[in-house]
Amino acid sequence: MVSELTAKDGLVWSDYDEALPEELAQFARESELEAADAEFVVQNHQRPEVAWREKYVLILIHVPVFDKQVRITKGVPLYVIVGEKKVWTVHQEPIVSLEKLMRDYQEVPDKFEEYTSDGAMGLALHLTGAMYAGAFKKLERLAKHIDIAEDAIFSGNERKMVEEVAVLRRDVMDFRKVIRPQINLFTDPPQHALLVVGLRSQWRRLHGQTNKLWEVLESLYESVNDLSQTNESLLQHKVNELLRLLTYYSIFSIPVLMLLQAVNPFAPNNSLMVLIIFWTMLFLLVVILVFILLRFKRKKVL
Numbered sequence: 267m268v269s270e271l272t273a274k275d276g277l278v279w280s281d282y283d284e285a286l287p288e289e290l291a292q293f294a295r296e297s298e299l300e301a302a303d304a305e306f307v308v309q310n311h312q313r314p315e316v317a318w319r320e321k322y323v324l325i326l327i328h329v330p331v332f333d334k335q336v337r338i339t340k341g342v343p344l345y346v347i348v349g350e351k352k353v354w355t356v357h358q359e360p361i362v363s364l365e366k367l368m369r370d371y372q373e374v375p376d377k378f379e380e381y382t383s384d385g386a387m388g389l390a391l392h393l394t395g396a397m398y399a400g401a402f403k404k405l406e407r408l409a410k411h412i413d414i415a416e417d418a419i420f421s422g423n424e425r426k427m428v429e430e431v432a433v434l435r436r437d438v439m440d441f442r443k444v445i446r447p448q449i450n451l452f453t454d455p456p457q458h459a460l461l462v463v464g465l466r467s468q469w470r471r472l473h474g475q476t477n478k479l480w481e482v483l484e485s486l487y488e489s490v491n492d493l494s495q496t497n498e499s500l501l502q503h504k505v506n507e508l509l510r511l512l513t514y515y516s517i518f519s520i521p522v523l524m525l526l527q528a529v530n531p532f533a534p535n536n537s538l539m540v541l542i543i544f545w546t547m548l549f550l551l552v553v554i555l556v557f558i559l560l561r562f563k564r565k566k567v568l
Contacts, residue, residue, distance in 0.1 A: 307347075
């Protein structure tokens, strides 16, 4: 699907969302991409990169997208091609934050005019920065989930939180895999006609965004690892306590059961005292075992 917006000065933003082969062919003709770059865009399995060409600039970033169904964070490739009077964005999977930008600009044209005032490169840098801003929001939500898991662990829910902490840890690791190749993507650029002097600060700001994302991710990675170790320690402590009590119970119960085994409670010549002792000891063993199990059930170990 192709969506398009045109500013008053003639600058155009075309978004190719899960484009068909004929639409991609049209895009390649309009953008006048070199053959190698056209193949680069179509393959859709490339590392983040910035390519400076005489007539255009090709920027490939990976946008972190969270799949709620399988609870996995993955990087969706977003190609941003900047021409003299046009910006193309190409992606083969939905990017909610980019779709929202398109809708916002359609509903409020003045906002689109504001971001096109610095030309095609200015709009491209704004779109790229908006994708990284969306990543910060995802990290904020992830940090809140980590805080919720921490509260649950110290409320005695260690066993229930084992899987949740593992999922959070995987989310942070997946996020790191997406951002790591982009840390140095926006270092000092070369001189280019499309990147005027006033936009170089915006370019460096993108470099600052990626580095800030990485710093936040490193902090979350340390937090979730520490949380995982704490959860395992608390759970192991409770399990060890249960095993210790069961061991004490076994030391006491095994000799008693061996003595009781020698008594046949259904023998006709048993005295009343023998029967009382037999059933009392058996009852006590059962009560003690049930008490131990109920205690650790309340502690949420079982």
